[in-house]
Amino acid sequence: MNLLKKYSQSTFFFILIFFILSILIPKFSFFNYLIEIPNNFKLPIAKNITIITKWLIEDANLGIFSFKQFTRAIGSILDVPSIFLKGLLATGFKFEISSGESILIQPLSWISIIFIFVMIGVWLKDISLSIFVAISFFYVALFDLWQSTMITFSSIIIAVIIGIIFGTFLGILSFKFNKINKILTPTFDFMQTMPVFAYLVPALMLFGYGPAAALIVTLIYAMPPMARVTKNALDQINSEIVELGQMVGCSTFQMFNKVLLPTIKPRMMLGVNQVIMLTLNMVIIASMIGAGGLGYDVWTSLKQLRIGQGFEAGIAITLVAIVLDRLSQKIASRRPTYDRGELNFFQKYKFFIISFFVIIVTWLIGQRYSFFFALPENLTFSSGRFWDRIIDYININYHSSISLVRNFFFIYLLKPVKFFMLSTPWFLFVFLVFIIGLRIKGIYLGLQCSILVLFIALTGFWEKAMITLYLIGVCVLIANIIGIPIGIIASQNDRVHKITKVIIDTFQTLPAFVYLIPVIMIFSVGDFSAMIAVVLYAIVPAIRYTDNGIRQVPESFIDVATTAGCTKFQILRRVQLPLSLPDIMLGVNQTLMMGLSMLVITALVGTRDLGQETLIALSKVDPGRGITAGICVAFIAITVDRLINAWSQNRKLELGLN
Amino acid sequence: MKKILISFILPVVLISFILGSSVRAATPESKDPIKVVIMGYSGDNIIMQIYGELISKLGYNVEYTPADYIGQFAGMKSGDLHIGSPGWDTTAKDVMADAWGSGNVLNMGNIGISVFEDWWYPLYVKDKCPGLPNWEALLDPVCAESLGTIETSPKGRFLEGPIEWGGTGNLRIEALGLPFEVINAGSDAALGADISAAVKRKEPILAWTWQPYWLPAMYPGEFVEWPEYGDGCYDDASWGPNPNKTHDCGNPTGFMWKSAWAGGESIWPKAYDVWKKFTLDEKTMGDLVYKSDIDGIDTMDVAKEWIAENENIWSEWLK
Numbered sequence: 001m002n003l004l005k006k007y008s009q010s011t012f013f014f015i016l017i018f019f020i021l022s023i024l025i026p027k028f029s030f031f032n033y034l035i036e037i038p039n040n041f042k043l044p045i046a047k048n049i050t051i052i053t054k055w056l057i058e059d060a061n062l063g064i065f066s067f068k069q070f071t072r073a074i075g076s077i078l079d080v081p082s083i084f085l086k087g088l089l090a091t092g093f094k095f096e097i098s099s100g101e102s103i104l105i106q107p108l109s110w111i112s113i114i115f116i117f118v119m120i121g122v123w124l125k126d127i128s129l130s131i132f133v134a135i136s137f138f139y140v141a142l143f144d145l146w147q148s149t150m151i152t153f154s155s156i157i158i159a160v161i162i163g164i165i166f167g168t169f170l171g172i173l174s175f176k177f178n179k180i181n182k183i184l185t186p187t188f189d190f191m192q193t194m195p196v197f198a199y200l201v202p203a204l205m206l207f208g209y210g211p212a213a214a215l216i217v218t219l220i221y222a223m224p225p226m227a228r229v230t231k232n233a234l235d236q237i238n239s240e241i242v243e244l245g246q247m248v249g250c251s252t253f254q255m256f257n258k259v260l261l262p263t264i265k266p267r268m269m270l271g272v273n274q275v276i277m278l279t280l281n282m283v284i285i286a287s288m289i290g291a292g293g294l295g296y297d298v299w300t301s302l303k304q305l306r307i308g309q310g311f312e313a314g315i316a317i318t319l320v321a322i323v324l325d326r327l328s329q330k331i332a333s334r335r336p337t338y339d340r341g342e343l344n345f346f347q348k349y350k351f352f353i354i355s356f357f358v359i360i361v362t363w364l365i366g367q368r369y370s371f372f373f374a375l376p377e378n379l380t381f382s383s384g385r386f387w388d389r390i391i392d393y394i395n396i397n398y399h400s401s402i403s404l405v406r407n408f409f410f411i412y413l414l415k416p417v418k419f420f421m422l423s424t425p426w427f428l429f430v431f432l433v434f435i436i437g438l439r440i441k442g443i444y445l446g447l448q449c450s451i452l453v454l455f456i457a458l459t460g461f462w463e464k465a466m467i468t469l470y471l472i473g474v475c476v477l478i479a480n481i482i483g484i485p486i487g488i489i490a491s492q493n494d495r496v497h498k499i500t501k502v503i504i505d506t507f508q509t510l511p512a513f514v515y516l517i518p519v520i521m522i523f524s525v526g527d528f529s530a531m532i533a534v535v536l537y538a539i540v541p542a543i544r545y546t547d548n549g550i551r552q553v554p555e556s557f558i559d560v561a562t563t564a565g566c567t568k569f570q571i572l573r574r575v576q577l578p579l580s581l582p583d584i585m586l587g588v589n590q591t592l593m594m595g596l597s598m599l600v601i602t603a604l605v606g607t608r609d610l611g612q613e614t615l616i617a618l619s620k621v622d623p624g625r626g627i628t629a630g631i632c633v634a635f636i637a638i639t640v641d642r643l644i645n646a647w648s649q650n651r652k653l654e655l656g657l658n
Numbered sequence: 659m660k661k662i663l664i665s666f667i668l669p670v671v672l673i674s675f676i677l678g679s680s681v682r683a684a685t686p687e688s689k690d691p692i693k694v695v696i697m698g699y700s701g702d703n704i705i706m707q708i709y710g711e712l713i714s715k716l717g718y719n720v721e722y723t724p725a726d727y728i729g730q731f732a733g734m735k736s737g738d739l740h741i742g743s744p745g746w747d748t749t750a751k752d753v754m755a756d757a758w759g760s761g762n763v764l765n766m767g768n769i770g771i772s773v774f775e776d777w778w779y780p781l782y783v784k785d786k787c788p789g790l791p792n793w794e795a796l797l798d799p800v801c802a803e804s805l806g807t808i809e810t811s812p813k814g815r816f817l818e819g820p821i822e823w824g825g826t827g828n829l830r831i832e833a834l835g836l837p838f839e840v841i842n843a844g845s846d847a848a849l850g851a852d853i854s855a856a857v858k859r860k861e862p863i864l865a866w867t868w869q870p871y872w873l874p875a876m877y878p879g880e881f882v883e884w885p886e887y888g889d890g891c892y893d894d895a896s897w898g899p900n901p902n903k904t905h906d907c908g909n910p911t912g913f914m915w916k917s918a919w920a921g922g923e924s925i926w927p928k929a930y931d932v933w934k935k936f937t938l939d940e941k942t943m944g945d946l947v948y949k950s951d952i953d954g955i956d957t958m959d960v961a962k963e964w965i966a967e968n969e970n971i972w973s974e975w976l977k
Contacts, residue, residue, distance in 0.1 A: 094719070201732070209693075209725060209738035288726050290733075296724045300698030303847045304872065304951065305854055396859050407808045517847055521855035525817060525843045526809055606844035612821060615844070619728040619822035621753075 018432045022424040042460040045631075050624030057205045068206060075212035082158045082211045089113070090150035109362035110146050113137065116355050117323070123351045124330045132326070136319040143312045144380035145294065152293035153320060155211060155286070156279055159218045160324070163275040166219070167226020168268070172256065174227065175234040186638070188224035193637035195599045196221060196285050197614035198630025201623045204289060214286035222278035229271030233264035269332045273325055277508055280321040284511050285600070294320075295511070302517045308387040314514035321509035391518045399522070406528050413474060414527050421470040426457045433639060441646040449642055452635040461610060461632050468609040469636060471527060471602065472595040475534040479591045483539040484584060487546025488572070497547060504540045512537055512601045520605065530602040537601075538594040545587025549580030579655060582648040589644040596637050688925050691721040695730045695743040700950040700957050701870050701943060702743045705769065707961035709741065709936055712972055713929045728822075731757040734919045740926075741919075741933060747912020748775040748868065749823055754915060764923065766916035766930070770937040771870065776909045777816065777827075778867035780857045780879040791883045793834065796864075802837040805862045810839040817865035818842050819849055825866060826892075826905050830884075833903035838864070853877075870943050872951030884908030935975040 060067035087093045092107045114137040121130025140149045174181035196217060203220075207213040237260060245259035287295030294313045301309035394402075430453045437446030456465045490497040516533050523529045553576050561571045577584075599611030606612075610629045617626030694710045696703050710720040725733055725743070731753050733739035742763070745754045757763035779790065786804040789795025796802065802814030809815070816838045818825040827840040843849035849865065850873055856863040857877045867874050867881075874881075884907055890897040891907040898906035916933055923930045938946075942964075949960045965972065 204729065204732055205736065208736060209723065209729075209733035287724060289729065290723050290725060290738075292724050296698070303698050303850070304700060305847070305850055392858055395855050399859050399861075403808075410808050513847075517851045520848050520851040524807065524855065525841060525848055525852045526807075602844070604845040605848055606820070606842045608821075608842075612844065615820070616822045619753075621728075621732055 015432070018428060022420070022428050043458045045459050046622075046624040046628040048624065049627050050622060053202050053205075053623040053627070057202070071206040072208060075207040075210075075216075078158075078162075078212045078215055079210070082155055082215065085154035085158060086151055086211075089154050090147050106363070106367050107150070108359060109365070110137075110141050112355075112359040112362040113150075114141075115358045115362075117327075119351050119355050120327060124327075124334060126330055129326055129330060133323050136323050139319060140316050142381050143316070144382065145297065145313060145316045148292075148294045148297050148313065149316050149320065151291075152283060152295065152317070155215065155291055155293065156276075156283070156320065156324070159215055159222065159279045160272075160275055162215070163219055163223040163279065164226055164272060167223045167271060167275065168230050170223075170227040171230025171234065171271075175231050181231065184227065188228060189638050189641070190631075190634045191220050191224050193593065193596055193634040194627075194630035195597070195603075195611055195614045195633055196282070197600055197603070197611070197618045198626040198633075200285075200289065200618055201621055201626060205623075210290040214282075214289050214291035217289070218279055218282040218286055221282055222275050225274035225278065226268075226271040229268055229274070230264070233267035234260065236267070237263055265332060269329055272328050272332070276324050276328065277321060280317055280509050281511075281597075283317055284513055298511055298513055302513055305517065306388070307391055307518055308385060309382065310514050310517065311387050312382065314511050317511055318506055318509040322505060387518075391521055395522055402522060406523055409528055409531075410526075414531070417474055418467065418470045418527075421466045421473075422463065424466070426462055430454050430457065433643075436643055437646075440643060440650065445642060445646055449639045452639050456632045456635055459628050459632060461613060461629055464608065464610050464613055464629070465632050465636065467607065468596075468599065468611070468633065471530060471607060471609055472534065472592065472599070472636075475531050475538055475595050475598075476588070476591045478531070479535045479538040479595070480542045480588055482535070483542025483591070484546050484587075486539075487543040487584075487587070488550065488577075490543065490547040491550035491576075492568075492572070500543055500547070504543055507536055508540045512598065513604075516601060516605065525606050527607055530605040530607045533601055533605070534595050534598045537598050538591040541587050541590030541594060543587075545590060546580070546584050549583025549587070550576045552583070553579045582652045582655070585644055585648045585651070589641055589648075592640055592644075593637060596633055599633060687927060689719050690925060691719040692740050692922070692926055692929055693721050693723045693738070694741045695725045695733075695739050696722045697725060697727055697730070697743045700872065701947045703957040704946045704950060704961050704964075705936075705938065705943075706741070706743055707958050708938075708964055708972075709933060711961055711965055712976065713926075713932055716928060716932070716976065718926060718929050728753055731763065731917070734917060735760055735762045737762070737919050737921050739919065740922045741929075742917035744769055744914035745917060746773045746775075746868075746914055748773055748909065751912070752824075754917065757917065762920050764918050764920050764930075766918050766934050768913040768915050771914045771940050771943050772911055773868060773870070773914055774881070774909075774911050775866065775868035776884070777864055777882040778874060778879055779862070779864050779882065780877055782860055783862045783864070783879075786862055791880045793836075793882050793884045796836050796838065796882070797834075799837055805838075805864050807841075809841060812837075814838040814864065816840050817849065817852060817863065819846065819866045820844055826909075827866070829903075829905035830907075833898075833900045833906035835900075870940070870947050872947060875944070875948055876952060882908075887911075932975050 057068055062070055065073075088108060090107055093105045095103050095105065114134060117133040117137060118130045121127065121133055140146055170184060174184045199220065200217060203213045203217050207216050241259060241263055242255070245255045250259060283291075283293065283295035284299055285295075287293060287299055294317050297313035298310050298317070301307075301313065430450045433453045434446040434450035437449040456462060486500060490500045512533050515536060516529075519529045519532050523532065550572075557575050557579065558571055561575045566574065599609060600614070601611075602609060603611030603615045610633050613629035614626045617623070617629065692713065694706050696706050706722070710722060714720050723739060725739055727743065728750065730739055730742050731745075731750075734742050735757060754765075758765045779787075783805070784790050787795040787798065787801035789798070796814070799812070803812050805814035805816075806812060807815050814837060816827050816831070818827045818840050819842070821842045825840070825842075830836070831838050831840065843852060853863060853865045853867070853873060854877070857879075864882075867879075885891075885898055887907045887910040888897065892904055892910075895902055895904050897904070900906040916936065918930060918933060946960050946964060949955050949963075950957050
């Protein structure tokens with residue numbers, strides 16, 4: 001009796017009942033309405049969203065001008081800096097002097113751009129950074145990707161700068177005003193988890209085909225981390241610093257500008273890093289709606305199955321990401337020097353002056369000699385068919401053993417899980433989520449989460465949502481089974497730590513398309529290929545958070561354990577792992593977010609999930625359908641996020657951390 | 659500091675004006691850039707680049723804009739894109755009809771290339787399914803099983819394009835009682851990758867392909883021969899071998915159509931006139947696609963080469 005009581009209180013007990021019921025209920029046709037939602041229950045959400053969006057685009061009026069004119073105006077303002085930068089770095093400027101006669105001013109020379117970046121490295125007193133930057137840019141020039149890289153570079157820089165400014169601003173707002181925070185937090189959740197294809201149609205309609213729409217779409221996805229990080233950083237500011245500011249009589253602006261911002265700068269760099277990485281993640285999608293550049297190179301090469309070329313351009317994207325990230329980190333952590341008073345003008349600005357001369361001289365020569373604005377074709381290089389041959393070799397020689405693995409996974413994992421998810425009654429699922437929420441934090445969380453799940457059921461996308469959950473669930477499971485042990489090993493060994501860091505940085509920025517096509521060639525179209533692509537991307541946070549979490553366990557705990565005579569393994573098992581469990585769980589949470597953001601990719605493989613729904617909506621130009629499917633994805637993400645976070649908070653309290 | 663900047667910039671700008679190469683060409687009506695869509699498929703790229711280079715000769719300012727096949731029609735409707743990449747009857751009939759019907763997009767005629775899309779297999783599949791190319795060979799369960807994968811077994815797999823292309827594979831399978839199951843590739847890239855990998859390892863495959871396209875040009879294969887499409891097959895059940903079902907026939911063939919933003923005709927009338935006159939025959943198109951896809955020549959170079967060699971053809975369009 002006691003045992004039963006104990007079990008009835010545990011979540012485990014409910015999950016067990018859930019499993020039994022979900023297997024039993026489908027056996028009785030009596031419960032049919034619990035399995036499939038009756039049509040008259042479904043809400044016409046997609047239809048209404050389409051109507052609203054169409055109204056917004058076609059009829060909405062803001063007095064003297066229409067809503068569309070308003071957004072178009074914003075779009076053309078946003079275009080100005082990117083068109084200028086693109087001209088300066090990549091395409092040059094064309095001027096008309098009289099009718100029919102025009103002159104072309106060439107862009108800045110590649111030599112000067114490489115030079116400037118190397119000089120920035122020298123200025124930051126980091127020669128290894130200079131070398132890395134130089135190698136990256138030479139790679140780009142040698143592989144004949146210079147112009148594309150510069151186009152990408154210019155659009156990225158604009159997006160990152162706007163993202164940082166807006167993000168910081170919104171972060172400050174939500175720090176200052178609790179009400180705004182309550183609105184913004186779920187908005188950010190939406191922005192980050194909605195598949196891009198969901199809002200591509202309205203963005204195209206409102207901002208037009210071209211760089212502005214691409215910029216908006218990129219910002220929607222890449223800006224939220226900046227705001228979140230800013231808000232968190234401000235939250236964690238020591239009140240003494242604020243008091244000091246008040247004592248010396250700062251105005252509100254001075255308080256932010258001189259006291260708060262410098263204090264939180266190191267934390268905010270994490271946000272900058274995320275904005276850069278996420279912006280680069282969007283490069284391919286942006287190229288589909290008129291941004292061009294490296295993303296377009298990757299996408300078209302893969303369309304024509306030129307894997308080598310796709311790979312070359314993909315690596316260039318990764319290099320741009322790493323260069324930007326390292327430079328921004330370095331600039332942010334630079335310490336100001338104070339003994340500059342004695343230097344004369346030239347000494348003070350020597351880097352600036354030298355760079356300026358190099359830019360002008362190479363640029364002027366470049367007007368006449370093409371060598372200076374583009375490396376001549378006979379000097380460029382391509383790995384050509386090398387990568388294609390490797391894939392062919394694997395495909396031809398190892399296919400039979402590879403398909404054994406694939407078939408094993410299909411029969412024993414993918415197929416049964418999919419079957420189970422699809423046959424589980426929706427009602428039971430809503431109830432299960434309620435119970436879990438209730439057990440973790442209370443009735444409020446339970447209700448909140450189960451309403452979100454109920455909404456998905458009522459949209460009529462239940463089946464596709466279940467396929468999404470099945471696919472992403474399996475991927476998250478595998479990513480964590482592989483990723484957490486790697487993270488543990490990396491946390492114990494500095495060399496492994498360094499190597500894995502390089503690898504996971506690469507996987508985070510290398511466009512998934514680059515490895516998607518080879519994966520399909522080897523494993524052919526289907527859920528398994530999608531799974532591999534998702535796992536490769538989602539494994540990154542599993543490794544990173546585990547590694548960081550264990551490394552951040554306070555030294556004192558380990559010292560105590562060592563004095564108590566624990567072996568290294570015992571320390572890991574009894575001290576480090578339990579204490580870093582909340583962090584590891586946040587990593588699990590992140591793998592799920594990453595997995596969901598890969599739905600766009602899985603749709604391109606051919607899975608029948610919500611990602612596919614957004615893709616269909618895109619081609620049918622049906623904004624409502626896409627947005628509704630996007631909302632479902634966001635709701636899945638938010639539900640899991642809330643549950644894991646609440647659990648992780650509980651755990652932290654129990655452990656006396658925080 | 660300011661002084662230095664100014665004293666640098668002024669001469670620089672002046673010098674660059676002198677050095678800068680000046681171009682003189684025939685006077686077009688407007689120098690506003692004409693946005694010409696390129697999608698990244700070699701065949702379409704070549705067409706658009708031939709056109710773009712030709713109107714550049716007339717002095718127009720051409721801007722090649724990357725866009726998506728279906729998405730470009732929304733772009734043309736709003737005037738963000740001007741000259742559209744060719745739309746195919748087989749895949750974009752509804753979208754084109756919708757765009758032309760809106761009044762914002764012009765139908766500029768067909769290019770003169772008929773397009774064809776249907777079920778395709780590499781030649782070695784005939785060993786397993788001896789009756790091919792006749793469709794009845796696919797009724798044989800042994801043939802079907804040899805074309806199957808773990809997902810479809812014991813049925814055969816028919817690999818179709820992305821679901822949003824509106825393929826009718828399921829309906830045809832049902833109408834003709836074929837022991838096959840449709841698996842959708844999510845994108846043209848995925849479809850091409852799967853087919854090409856299967857052909858390389860000589861694995862039987864049955865998939866959706868079209869012409870002109872590099873895949874059927876590169877690998878020896880054939881299209882399945884179905885009861886020929888006729889009016890009524892898709893909407894009249896009594897039509898065709900199965901009196902109770904529609905879709906008991908092959909895919910209708912069609913053409914490649916030229917589209918353009920309606921508002922541009924008054925801005926660049928001459929350029930629009932050239933686009934209306936623009937035609938290519940199938941043989942030429944096939945050769946051009948081959949050069950790009952099999953010989954690996956850049957599409958822009960292929961386009962320029964064609965322009966250099968065929969002045970007698972295009973000079974008519976520019977008149």
